[in-house]
Amino acid sequence: xxxxxxxxxxxxxxxxxxxxxxxxxxxxxxxxxxxxxxxxxxxxxxxxxxxxxxxxxxxxxxxxxxxxxxxxxxxxxxxxxxxxxxxxxxxxxxxxxxxxxxxxxxxxxxxxxxxxxxxxxxxxxxxxxxxxxxxxxxxxxx
Numbered sequence: 001x002x003x004x005x006x007x008x009x010x011x012x013x014x015x016x017x018x019x020x021x022x023x024x025x026x027x028x029x030x031x032x033x034x035x036x037x038x039x040x041x042x043x044x045x046x047x048x049x050x051x052x053x054x055x056x057x058x059x060x061x062x063x064x065x066x067x068x069x070x071x072x073x074x075x076x077x078x079x080x081x082x083x084x085x086x087x088x089x090x091x092x093x094x095x096x097x098x099x100x101x102x103x104x105x106x107x108x109x110x111x112x113x114x115x116x117x118x119x120x121x122x123x124x125x126x127x128x129x130x131x132x133x134x135x136x137x138x139x140x141x142x
Contacts, residue, residue, distance in 0.1 A: 023050060023095060023113060027121055027138040028058075040141055043085065043113075043121075050095045050113070052085030054103075069106025079103045085111060085123075100125045109133065 024045055029038045040056035057063045057080055065079045074082060088098035093114055100111035100123065109125035110133075116122050119140040126133025 023115060023121060026055065026141040027052075028141055029123075029138050030136060032134055032136045039079075041084065041138070048089070050085065050088035050090075050098065051083055052100075053081060053083045054079055056080070065103075067101075067103045067106060070101065070103065071106065074101065074103075085113075088113060 024043050026040050026042050029041055030036070031038050037058050039054050039058055041052045042055045043050060043052040045051075057065070063080065066076050067074050067079055067082060068076060070077070082101070082103060084101040084103060086099045086101075088095035088111060091097070094112050095114070096112045098111050099108050101108050102125070109127055110130075112124045112126075112130060114122050114124075116137065119142075121138040121140070122135050123138055124130060124133050124135045
C-alpha cells in the first residue's frame with residue numbers, strides 16, 4: 001500500500017513539475033559574445049509548433065532598429081515585434097526542426113531549444129549540423 005501511494009505521489013509531482021517547466025513565456029536574451037542582455041522574446045505555441053517574437057528591446061538606442069540585412073518578407077521590418085523563432089517541433093526534451101533569425105546579421109539558422117531547469121533556456125543556432133553552431137542561454141522573465 002505504501003509503495004502504491006509513493007508511486008502515485010511521485011507521478012503527480014513529476015507531472016506538476018513538467019507542466020510548470022514550459023518553453024513558452026517571456027525570455028531575456030543574452031548576447032553570447034558580449035554577455036549583455038539584448039531583448040525580451042516571447043515564445044508561444046501556435047498549431048503545435050513553437051514561435052518567438054521580440055517584444056522588448058533593452059538598449060534604448062536600438063528600440064527603433066530595423067532588420068535591414070534581412071531577406072524576403074522580414075527585410076526592413078522593425079525588429080520590435082519581429083518573429084525570430086519559427087516552426088520548432090517537440091522532439092523528446094527539445095524543440096527542433098525550426099529556424100532562428102539573427103536580425104543584426106540578417107541570417108537564418110537552424111534552431112534547437114531546450115530547457116535547463118525551469119528558468120534557463122538553451123537556444124542553439126547552427127548551419128548544417130548542430131555541432132557547427134553556437135548556444136545562447138536565455139533567462140525566464142518573471
